[in-house]
Each structure stands twice: as structure tokens, then as C-alpha cells.
Amino acid sequence: MMKSIRNFWLVLISSVIFFANTGSLQAETNMSDHQHSHGQNEHATSGLSMDHGQKWKTDAPLRQGMQTINDAVRKAVPAYHHETLTKNDAEQLASHINDQVNYLIANCKLEPGADATLHVLIGNLLTAATKVSNEPLSPQGMPHLVKTLQLYPDYFEHHGWNEITEK
Numbered sequence: 001m002m003k004s005i006r007n008f009w010l011v012l013i014s015s016v017i018f019f020a021n022t023g024s025l026q027a028e029t030n031m032s033d034h035q036h037s038h039g040q041n042e043h044a045t046s047g048l049s050m051d052h053g054q055k056w057k058t059d060a061p062l063r064q065g066m067q068t069i070n071d072a073v074r075k076a077v078p079a080y081h082h083e084t085l086t087k088n089d090a091e092q093l094a095s096h097i098n099d100q101v102n103y104l105i106a107n108c109k110l111e112p113g114a115d116a117t118l119h120v121l122i123g124n125l126l127t128a129a130t131k132v133s134n135e136p137l138s139p140q141g142m143p144h145l146v147k148t149l150q151l152y153p154d155y156f157e158h159h160g161w162n163e164i165t166e167k
Helices: 002-022 039-045 060-081 087-107 112-134 142-155
Strands: none
Touching: 060 087, 060 142, 087 112, 112 142
């Protein structure tokens, strides 16, 4: 358990440093551009893998935590698009995402490959959440939260997942 948590933090810190130094989180304004070829977001998604060509199995804590994050981001998208997302609301969203990530870390029990893939997504979520918190209307914040949440069901089985659309 401690080794898994330590590995998570190493992956997370490495991801944050990588993104900060390479500028991989490119500015994008149209959140509905997600296609199943992830061209512009390839650097941010390297390290994502499938389970021998299949989606990874999920457990209840993963589904609950990711659904909760998805619901919170979904609620914030209209304010982002109308440029009315306040600093307070953005900070609350980022705090909520951080709380859910902590829940995932404490409760998810996944295979090593699934865990590594989840860590990439979590790193992207935390990086984008920090950007949203610091600058609510940043094109590197909310659009990257949405893109990461759109990637999640490409790699994980999550029946009933409602993909966020641009509205």
C-alpha cells in the first residue's frame, strides 16, 4: 500500500514537472474537439494503456470518485463558456477534484496497469484543476479537465458514464 502511494506521488510529481517544462498543456478553446485520435493531447496522454486491447475493469470507488468529478466539472462548464466562472467557484471545483483524487488514492484497488493509466489521468486532472483555481477562464484549465474526463471512458469500463459536451 505504501509503495503504491509513493509510486503515485512520484508519477504525479513527474507529470507536473513534465507538463510545466514542456508546455504540453496547449491552449484550446473548443472542448468538443475530442476525437478518438488524440493528436494535440498526445504528450499529456502518453503512458495511457489498455488491458490487452480492452478497457480496464473498474471498482466501485473508482466509478464513484470519477463520476463525482465528472458531475462537478459538468456543472461548471456553462459558467466557463459564459465567462462567469468565479474565482471562488473555480477554487471550490479544484478543491473538490483534489478531495476526490484523495478518495481514489485511499480506496481504489486496481491492477498495476490500470493503476498506472489512472495515475496519468489523475495527474492531468490535478494539473488542470490547479490552473482553473489560479485562473478560472484559462484555456489550459477547464478544457483540459473536460478532455481528461472524455479520455477516461476510452480506457476504463464505466457503465452509465455521461461524457461532458460543450454546452
